[in-house]
Amino acid sequence: MTRPSYPDKPRPGDRIAVISPSSGLPxxxxxxxxxxxxxxxxxxxxxxxxxxxxRTMGSTPAERAVDIHAAFADPEIKAVIASIGGDDQITVLPHLDRELLRANPKPFFGYSDNTNLLALLRNLGIVGYHGGSVMVELGRPGAMHPLTADSLRAALFTRGAYELTPAKETDHVNRRWEDPRTFDSEPEMRPADDWVWHNADRVVEGPGWGGNLEILGWLLMADREVRPVGDYAGSVLFLETSEEMPSADEVYRILRNMGERGLLQQFPALIMGRAKCWSFAQPLGAEEGDRYRAEQRQAVLRALSEYAPDTMAVLDVDLGHTDPQVVIPYGGNIRVDGTAHRIVVTY
Known part of the structure; x- marks a missing residue:
């Protein structure tokens, strides 16, 4: 599989499209x-x-596809960013004009349910960006986290190598977006554990593929935007779980089934995001949250031990549904240096 190419970047003063390919929560x-x-x-x-x-809740998949086409086809638009995720973007994919998107490559930013569009763009030969959404990262109460802002700014405007830095703090409890008082101060943070390295005895470099684990599971079930397993050989897998907080058993089962497909063992390196461990549906205390993260790490390592025992892994990296958040180039180059404990991406 040919490596995707990087689309041109915007500059300050340019026009950027804000779209809602999933939910119209704005x-x-x-x-x-x-x-x-x-x-x-x-x-x-x-x-x-x-x-x-x-800003429209309940828009049809075809209507959302029209907006995606308009954003990519407009030569004045220099980048596209999702307002937020959702849960039905997979139904938009059949409505998309792949030749239109291929002919008008642009940086696309989003994560969670936007894994659908990121995977499609990569298959069209376009590098996308897993991370950054208007409502979450840019709309963070109080101020953007400096680590998030630096990564997003670098991914938006610059080209070249960018070293990921482990966060020293992480969020835990969220506050209601309906309440204006939520935005008077930054979220409460707590100390963050360092990255966890596994089989860290080599350097792996390759194009990134992955995204939100639950959405990838849906794509695999629907057989959408997933290429023959051999096409991923030598790539760097990156994964993260959502605010729905799947159980450790569910995480293991998805990875197990990727292993049964012969997919998991194609990746010589895995980067696993720091798990979201609090939601309004599951308001875990600090100790319970730590236990949830530990159980997810164990589930990931169990699947690797059974299907890809030689794969190098880095766990608790600050990608996906976590605050702060770093941007990962989807289809772009990722260098995982186990000997030096460094991750360098190319934006």
Missing amino acids: GILPLPYELGLRRLRDEFGLEVVEYPTT
Whole structure:
């Protein structure tokens, strides 16, 4: 499989599209959305362009596809960023004009359910960016986290190597977006554990593939945007789990089934995101959250031991549904240096 190429980057002053390929949450939760838009304008210097479904809950997959096409086809739009994720972007994929997207490559930023579009773009030969959303990272209460802002700014505007830095703190308890008081101060943080290295005795370098684990499971079940397993040989797998907080058993089963397919063993290195361990549906205490993360790490290592025992792994990396968050190039180069305990991505 040919490595995807990097689309041209925007510059301050350029126009950037904000779309909602999954959920139209900006329409019912405007506070973090409007804050994120202000930061795109004031802190990143970009002109924001919205589309008909960006603030529309319940828009059809075909309507959302029209907005994706419009954003990519407009030569004045220099990058595209998702407002937030959701749970049905897989239904948008059949409506997309792949030749239109291939002919108009642009940096696309998103994660979670946006794993669908990132995987499609990679299959079209376009590097995307797993991370950064308007409502979450840009709309963070109080201020953007410096680690998040630095990574997102580098991914948006620069080309070349960028070394990921382990976070010294991480979020735990969230606050309601409906309440204006939520945005008066930054989230409460707690000390973050360092990355966990496994089989760290070599250097692996290759194009990144992966995304949100639950969404990848759905893509595999629907046989969408997943290429023959051999096409991933030598790539770097990166994964993360969502705020729905799948159990350790479920994480193991998804990875097991990837192993049964012959997919898991194609990757000489795995980067696993720091697990989200609190939600309004599962408000775990600090000790319970630590236990949840530990059980997920054990599940990942169990699957690797059974299907890919030689794979190098780095766990608790700050990607995906975590705060702070670093951006991972989807299809772009990732260098995992086990001997030096360093991860360098190419934006």
